[in-house]
Structure formats: structure tokens, C-alpha cells
Amino acid sequence: MKAYIVGVGMTKFEKPETRDWSYPDMVREAATAALEDARVRYDQVEHVPAGYCFQPSTAGQRAVYEMGLTGIPVYNVNNNCATGSTALMLARQFVEGGGSDCVLAVGFEKMTRGALGGGTGGGDLAGSPVARHYGIMAAAHGFEASPPTAQIFGNAAREHMERYGTTPVQLAAVGAKNHRHSVNNPYAQFQDPYTVEEVLASRTVHRPLTKLQCSPTSDGAAAAVVVSERFADLHGLGDRAVEIVAQTMTTDTEESFASGSCVDAVGFPMSRAAARQVYAASGLGPDDLDVIELHDCFSVNELLTYEALGLCAVGESGKLVESGATTYGGRWVVNPSGGLISKGHPLGATGLAQAAELTWQLRGEAGARQVPGARTALAHNIGLGGAAVVTLLRRA
Template sequence: MTKKVVVAGVGMIPLRKPTASASYVVMGAQAARLALADARAGYESMQQAFVGYVHGDSTAGQRVLYDLGFTGIPIFNTRNGGASGSSALWMARQAIASGEADIALALGFEQLNPGAPQAQFANRPSPLEPSFAQCDPRAGGIDIPPALRIFGAAGLEHMKRFGTPLETFAKIRAKASRHAANNPLAMSRNILSPEQVLADTPLWPGVMTRAMASAPACGAAAAVLCSEAYARQYKLDSRIWIAGQAMTTVGSKALPGVDASDGASYSMSRAAARSVYEQAGIGADDLDVVELHDCVAHNELLSYESLDLCPEGGAQKFVDSGNNTYGGRYVVNPSGGLLGRGHALGATGLAQCFELVQQLRGQAGKRQVEGARIALQHNVGIGGAAVVTMYRN
């Protein structure tokens, strides 16, 4: 990266169930205004804007930001599955690091219909076909939503390869509920025990219960990024900066049918994380807090290994030792993550950014990770994209 990029402001609204949310226009504008107020910057000072969402029309970003003003700036829309928000963040960071802009807004939002998210274009090939090719042989024709089939197959593969018990995934889900209980922006704040998670309705017998899958949510989050020089000139908060960032898609080593975990973004995540560690000159051992993509408990477990938080095959021991929560080696998803906070698709990557910036500022309240100075964000979209970002104070 050429120029040092700082996160001058963040904003997020509470996540809501699809039956209880405002429109994407209202939610997106609220989050953007919160981020701008946090940065002490006006929308008229934004030089570019990048907007992530999954379910929406092609220029939905313009529709939201026009409520903040008609300034004529470039507004880019990105749809990269669950990584849409962090893709917007990546583009804003790239624009500033390259010198194309001095200050930019990254925004993510999602307005969903009730029920499991459905394919929007049933008359054409699904972009998830390569992931299905890797995961469906393990799924055995089970009839559950596509994302659960993909991540469940990857989890099943881990169970067979390393002897990981179903109880480990239940412990991950229970941990998420304990963390979310302290997050006023979380959609659910009910604490679950591992036993309650295991006793919930089976979605895939022996592999996944309903509680192990994140609930679809509606919401919005945003961040204001700028160069360090701009922050100093206009007296914006420059404490939190991006020490490394990488976005990856499927590489040549992730061949269809070889490994179900690659259908669930394992190789992409590992490549992105290792690129970030190299950029920053900082390894996983130096991290204090992590927000990772736990769309299902199975992907959180896989991500421990792909992000090098523990050795391959070591996730069960990592969980049993409490190294994923307060008092352990790392605090993973202090916000509650997607499992506890809710998965608002296009907003998720920027909700992670919001949480980590609050942590590094020491402003996370009951969720605060003591002495947090280095944070890692991991966000994926099946199909696919993986974005990993390291923040430092």
C-alpha cells in the first residue's frame, strides 16, 4: 500500500429480523450518517463512495446516498455475497492508498424478505455451482438451503478427518450467544448452553442443528476511510489504521471435488490471511481480537485453522481450551459474530469493521478486550470472495 489509510469513523444500526426492519434506504442512510458523525466529517467532503449489498437493484447505493446529498461523486455498487461489505471497504482502502481519493465512504446494508434467502435469478446457472461440485458429494442429497449444505459438508469433512465431535460446534455457538448478550446492536441476546444448541431442531442429523446456523438479518454499517495526511490536515481521528488487507478468489489449488472445505472458502481465506500477515509483518500470534465469518458454527471452526489461529486439525483443542474467548489466547467475535449478532449479508463486513474499531479505541463497553491493539477481520462470500483486513492502534 502506498499511502497509510486510517479508519476515521464508523457507524452501525441495530440488526433486525426481516419482518421488523426499515427499508434499505432508511437503514443505509442512518448508518452512513453515524459514520460521518463519528468521523466529524460531512458527506460533502466524501470524494468517492463504495456500497455493498446482496439483495437489491443495481444502483441501490445511489438511492441511499442521495438522501445524504447530491454531490456528484462516483458511487460504486458491489455484490460479492456475504463479503459485499468488506469488498466495499477494500475498494475504498485501495482508492485512498493509490492516491485516487483522500477520503471515502464504505457502506453496507441488507433488506431481506422473511425466510431463507432465495436465488434471485432462477432462469440461469447458479454462481455457486463450483461450490456445489465440491460439497454435494458429501451432502448426499440432503434438502437444506445451499449455504448450509456447503458449510455443513465442509464441517462434516473435518469431523471425519480429525474426529471433531458435534459438541465442538455447539460450544462455538454457545460462545457466540454469550458474547452477543453484551452487544446492544445484536439481533438476539439470548444465552444458549451447548446442550441447548445440540437439542435444537436437526437441520442435518449428526452434522448441524438449527442453532448452529446464523439467522438472516437486516441492517447497515459504514466506515469513513482517509489518508493519514488528510486526517492530520482536517484533525480527524487517525488512531486506527489498516496495516494490511487482501482480497482473494478461488485459486488453482482448490480443484472441484477435491476438498469440501474449499467450497466453503478455506483456501481463499488462508491465502488472504497469509498475504495480510506478510504485508503487516505481523503473524497470527500477535493478534488480540478477531472478527471472523461464522455464518455457521462449522465455518468458524474451519476459520480458526485457515487464519492460522491454531494448527490444522487443532480446532477442537482450541475450543476446548477456551482460546476463542475472554481469558484465552484470542477473543473471537466479541460482537457475537454472525451467529449471535445476526448475518445481514451486505452489512456484515462493515459490522465487523465497526466492532474492531470500537475494540481498538477501547470503546466496546462490556465486550471490551483488555489491551486490544491488533485486530483481524475475516469475511467471505461463497462463490466466492475472501477479504481479510488487519487493523492497528
């Protein structure tokens, strides 16, 4: 049975502690917008997968109780930075399995200011969910005082530079592109454009990554209504419908660790495997895509993901972004929302915010950031530790 996104909503992503709101406030705002967009009432919803990382157990129930006390099952989802797309995947599975006709996926996060600790307990790797990943980094590069996530991705960038000649300018070009895209996104945490030179001149977080190449911590929520074909037909929702053509999740394999490379430890093999599975399931490939939202937690991860998604050969991603192929007027528009780097990264909401952006793009509702003629889209969302979710969407 096919599954369709018929409604999406999100809050503006905000710098933590700048807006006086609770996570139930966030969810009510995003979920209400998604339901109104779908022309669906909350009492028609049969299940709610609710994604978050930093709130307590059963926070999903607390959040959606604001929508109504209908007694439906609520599933609390935590898959690190891939949490939002994992909630969406559960919604799709409920519908495709034939047991549900209308599911609401929500994702939210209320964070604190400052860099993420990366789950390392302040550098103590023992017992950490990412112990193997940071162990790979520590063996090859040591463990420094800078934020752990910036360290592991920064070291992945150094490896890519050493192997393929990728330059600091090419890494900065990702940040400049995504900040430029965010100017037209009213939901983005940052909406200021920066040149490549300004990106390079910003404060170094972990060499070669500068502040304007790193996603910020954020508060925010996003939601999507996923329905069956019969529900869409019965309620006349065909004009809202975006088909989830294919979707898969992968986790780490031995390939993530065997090489001792940070490129592999941060998820390149997972992303490549997920993309290949989605292409095989859909019969489509990179040449069929028009618009892509991918997980640019750091500029280097956008470059690695170009290669994992098959947009270019391994080692060629720096040249690809420099060529203009991944912005307006190029072959694809990648991260028209501004991506994580400038839109923000409230972990539980990120994957669903990607789905919202792509739904708007495929409906032609993205305003000044609209990708002309967009019909097919791909979302890529990754969580260290690890999970990679790739979703292929098409206008119904």
C-alpha cells in the same frame, strides 16, 4: 499512502420484516453515525462504494442520495457475503492510491425471512454462480431438501469430524460462545445466552448443524469513513484513527475444487491464502493479534477459519474452542460482537459491521464487551462463489 478508519456506524441488525424501514433509511442511520463519529461532513466525501446483494441496480445511489446530492461517484458492489469488506477494500484503495482523501464505504441489506437459497435456483445448479461449489457437494454427498448453504457447510463439518475427530460438542461450543458474547452487544439481532446443551438441542438444520449454530437472515446497514494520513492530520482526527495495516482479497483456485472436499469448496484455501498474504504484507502474525471478527456463517466455518488464520494446526480447531482460547481470558477474543451467528448476517453489511466492532475495540469504546488492551485486530469475511477478504487493523 496510509489509510485510516476514522468513523464507523451501524444499525441494530433486525429480523427481516420486524421494523418498518427501507434500505435508504438504514443507510442514512448507519452513514450518519459514521460521519458524526469521524467528525466529517458528507460534502467532504469524494467516493462512496456501496455494497448490497438483494437490492436492484444503482440501489447504492438511491441509498446515499438521502445523505446529500453532491454528485460524487457511487460504486455498486456485490460480492456475496464478502460484499461489505469488498466495499471497505475499495475505499482503502482509493485512499492508498493517493487520488482521494475521504471515502465513505456503506453496506446494507433488506432481506426476506427464511433460509437463503444459496444461489442454486431451488436446486437447479445449471448457470448458478456457485455451480462448481455445489457440484462438488452433490458428487460427494448428494443434494437434499434442506437449505443449500446449510448443506454444504454441514457436509464440510461432517468431513472435518471424520478426518480429525471433531465432535458435535466442539461445534456447539462455537455457537454457545458467540451467543454468550452477543449479550453485551446492543446491535445484535439476538442477545440471549445459550449453553452448549441448548445449542445441541435446538432444531437440526442439516446434520450436524443446529439452528443455534447458523447465522440468521437480517436487515441492517453499516458504514465506515476511510481517510488519508494528511486528511487525518489536517482535521485533527488522530484520536479517532485506526490504521488499515494490510488487506487482501483472494478468490477460488483449483485447490478449491480439485480435492472434491466441501471443506475446500466453502473457502478454506481462499481464507488461508488471504491470511498468509496479510501476514506477509504486515510483518505480523497470529501471535500479534488481540481480537478477531471472523465469518462464522455456520459454527463449522469458525473452526475452519481458526485453522486458515493459523490460530492452530489443521484439525486442532475443535480442541482450540473447547480450551477457551478464543474467548475472554483466552489467547484471543474471537467474535466479541457475537459474530454472524447471533449478531446477524445482512450480507452487504456484514464486513463493515466487523470493521465497526474492531474499530470500537481498538479505541477502547466497546463497553461491556471490551477486550482489555486490544491494539491489533483482524477481520475475516468470506463469500461463497467466491471471495475472501482479510483485513489487519491497528490503533494508530
